Amino acid sequence: MEEKLTREELLHVANLARIKLTEEEIEKYRVQLRKLLDDVEKINEVKGYDDDILIACWDNNTELRPDTEGEMLDPKQVIENAPHHAGNYIEVPVVIGESEGA
Amino acid sequence: MSNYIPTIGVEVHVELKTKTKIFSNARNGYGQMANSLTNVVDLGYPGTLPTLNEEVINLAIRAATVLNCKIRREMFFDRKNYFYPDNPKNYQITQSRTPIGYDGYVEIEVNGEKKKIEIEEMHIEEDTCKSAHRGTRTLLDFNRAGVPLIEIVTKPCIASSTEAKLYLEKLKELLFYCDISDCKMEEGSMRADANVSIRKNESDPFNTKAEIKNIGSISNVGLSIEKEIERQAKLYDAGETFKPQTRRFDDKLQDTVLMRVKETGNDYRYFPEPDIPFVVLTDEMIEEAKKGIPMLPDERRKVYVEKGVLETNANKLVQNRPLSDFFNTLLEEDTDFKIASNMLLGDISAYLNREEKELSETTLTKERFLELVKAYAEGTITSKNLKDMLDTILESDKSIAEIMKEQGIENITDDSEIRGVIQEIIKNNPESVSDFKNGHDRALKFLMGQVMKETKGKANPRLANEILLEELKG
Numbered sequence: 339m340e341e342k343l344t345r346e347e348l349l350h351v352a353n354l355a356r357i358k359l360t361e362e363e364i365e366k367y368r369v370q371l372r373k374l375l376d377d378v379e380k381i382n383e384v385k386g387y388d389d390d391i392l393i394a395c396w397d398n399n400t401e402l403r404p405d406t407e408g409e410m411l412d413p414k415q416v417i418e419n420a421p422h423h424a425g426n427y428i429e430v431p432v433v434i435g436e437s438e439g440a
Numbered sequence: 441m442s443n444y445i446p447t448i449g450v451e452v453h454v455e456l457k458t459k460t461k462i463f464s465n466a467r468n469g470y471g472q473m474a475n476s477l478t479n480v481v482d483l484g485y486p487g488t489l490p491t492l493n494e495e496v497i498n499l500a501i502r503a504a505t506v507l508n509c510k511i512r513r514e515m516f517f518d519r520k521n522y523f524y525p526d527n528p529k530n531y532q533i534t535q536s537r538t539p540i541g542y543d544g545y546v547e548i549e550v551n552g553e554k555k556k557i558e559i560e561e562m563h564i565e566e567d568t569c570k571s572a573h574r575g576t577r578t579l580l581d582f583n584r585a586g587v588p589l590i591e592i593v594t595k596p597c598i599a600s601s602t603e604a605k606l607y608l609e610k611l612k613e614l615l616f617y618c619d620i621s622d623c624k625m626e627e628g629s630m631r632a633d634a635n636v637s638i639r640k641n642e643s644d645p646f647n648t649k650a651e652i653k654n655i656g657s658i659s660n661v662g663l664s665i666e667k668e669i670e671r672q673a674k675l676y677d678a679g680e681t682f683k684p685q686t687r688r689f690d691d692k693l694q695d696t697v698l699m700r701v702k703e704t705g706n707d708y709r710y711f712p713e714p715d716i717p718f719v720v721l722t723d724e725m726i727e728e729a730k731k732g733i734p735m736l737p738d739e740r741r742k743v744y745v746e747k748g749v750l751e752t753n754a755n756k757l758v759q760n761r762p763l764s765d766f767f768n769t770l771l772e773e774d775t776d777f778k779i780a781s782n783m784l785l786g787d788i789s790a791y792l793n794r795e796e797k798e799l800s801e802t803t804l805t806k807e808r809f810l811e812l813v814k815a816y817a818e819g820t821i822t823s824k825n826l827k828d829m830l831d832t833i834l835e836s837d838k839s840i841a842e843i844m845k846e847q848g849i850e851n852i853t854d855d856s857e858i859r860g861v862i863q864e865i866i867k868n869n870p871e872s873v874s875d876f877k878n879g880h881d882r883a884l885k886f887l888m889g890q891v892m893k894e895t896k897g898k899a900n901p902r903l904a905n906e907i908l909l910e911e912l913k914g
Contacts, residue, residue, distance in 0.1 A: 355523075356523050398717055400716055407467050408479070410477060411480070426473060427474050428579070428582070430578050432573050433525060
């Protein structure tokens with residue numbers, strides 16, 4: 339195992355997290371993140387680990403919710419919690435060319 | 441341009457017709473005031489937890505069944521991580537490793553030959569909020585955030601734009617008939633992406649693909665695939681290559697345009713959603729979901745044609761679900777299905793269009809409709825009578841016999857009375873008779889017109905026609 343992440347690997351993760359790093363931080367995190375990843379890798383050493391086995395935090399299965407409507411927020415409350423709004427819309431700086439969900 | 445073999449895969453997102461959202465009890469609705477259909481879960485407020493809507497599971501099982509998928513009995517959800525303002529949690533809850541349905545197919549007919557479009561998998565996920573870009577700002581409406589979706593992914597087995605369109609039409613029809621979704625592409629409740637690549641020979645490995653996102657109509661899916669094939673072929677012909685990329689269809693240009701080049705693979709860092717325990721489907725849940733499946737469109741077409749309905753009419757009936765559902769209630773009856781289908785698609789549809797009504801908003805019942813079809817089949821009413829009576833038939837509860845009596849419709853079905861009139865007409869129109877004998881068909885129409893005129897339209901047309909021919913030939 340390498341002692342550090344490559345510079346490219348670290349910058350890729352920083353980009354995904356949308357954080358800007360100084361040169362000093364880059365060097366520091368290359369070591370720290372490598373160590374974190376190595377710790378996580380230890381899970382793979384568990385005997386009998388199989389990708390097909392479902393592992394959950396607890397044994398109970400999901401309780402499904404009936405399809406009946408409950409209380410909703412007033413649009414005023416929704417925009418109150420946003421730094422900017424235009425009418426009833428929440429307003430944010432434009433981000434184009436990034437991945438969009440769904 | 442040289443010939444290339446296209447390889448196409450289609451991904452479809454369909455919004456499910458539930459009352460509430462997938463993980464919250466806020467209303468699932470469309471066309472409402474911005475940010476009026478949300479609660480703290482949809483907005484991703486800290487400390488909120490998702491609760492899975494049982495109707496989503498129900499509809500997803502139903503969809504998996506009609507798409508001939510295998511149904512997974514135990515599953516979990518995954519977090520798909522990404523930063524974008526359309527999702528304030530910074531992850532979308534989806535199914536990546538355990539999709540509810542897999543290995544299915546939809547059968548289409550291409551140039552008279554049946555082909556199975558194979559479905560790789562079908563999974564459940566939440567929709568994101570709707571964003572609209574205005575200059576340097578983006579406006580967000582969270583009414584759509586958390587609306588339940590199923591995503592249906594085909595294998596790269598589609599060979600042409602025609603096949604892609606046929607597949608989408610079939611898919612739309614199936615999901616619509618099973619009340620799984622409205623499938624309104626114009627409102628975004630059904631959205632399609634197409635993956636397109638081309639190669640010279642079947643034996644060549646697949647070439648670079650381009651993904652065309654969020655295409656707004658089935659015909660545009662076809663068009664964008666054709667344009668994309670053309671674009672790639674020109675590049676290869678010129679000895680050029682291109683990088684994997686995402687494109688969109690531009691309505692104004694009627695062409696695809698580049699959105700972004702995929703420099704690196706998507707890095708969504710999927711991991712199992714810890715806030716939702718496993719979902720385990722029981723036999724009862726699966727059986728219950730299947731009960732919601734009505735007679736499917738292909739089956740309907742087949743049964744209608746077997747009952748004597750013309751193929752074009754069978755298709756038209758299936759395209760109009762309320763009429764088709766009404767027609768299905770007649771299937772066990774002894775009636776003339778051809779006349780019944782003509783009436784529903786002809787005069788009755790014309791009335792519904794004119795009055796902007798649904799069939800269920802009229803007073804027509806199965807019993808009265810059967811009475812009407814019988815009267816027409818026996819010739820006691822003519823097509824003109826039908827037109828005259830129709831408004832009353834559809835707006836009152838009176839029996840057909842009563843309406844006929846009220847409107848003085850009393851058709852001559854007496855053989856000898858009609859024959860008498862016809863003999864008289866033949867005697868008075870020797871020219872037309874000789875025209876007919878010389879093969880002029882128009883003469884027959886003229887003579888029939890005379891019969892109707894003489895009887896004031898009350899002669900049973902079929903009977904009159906038969907007798908007229910008999911008399912002319914005799």
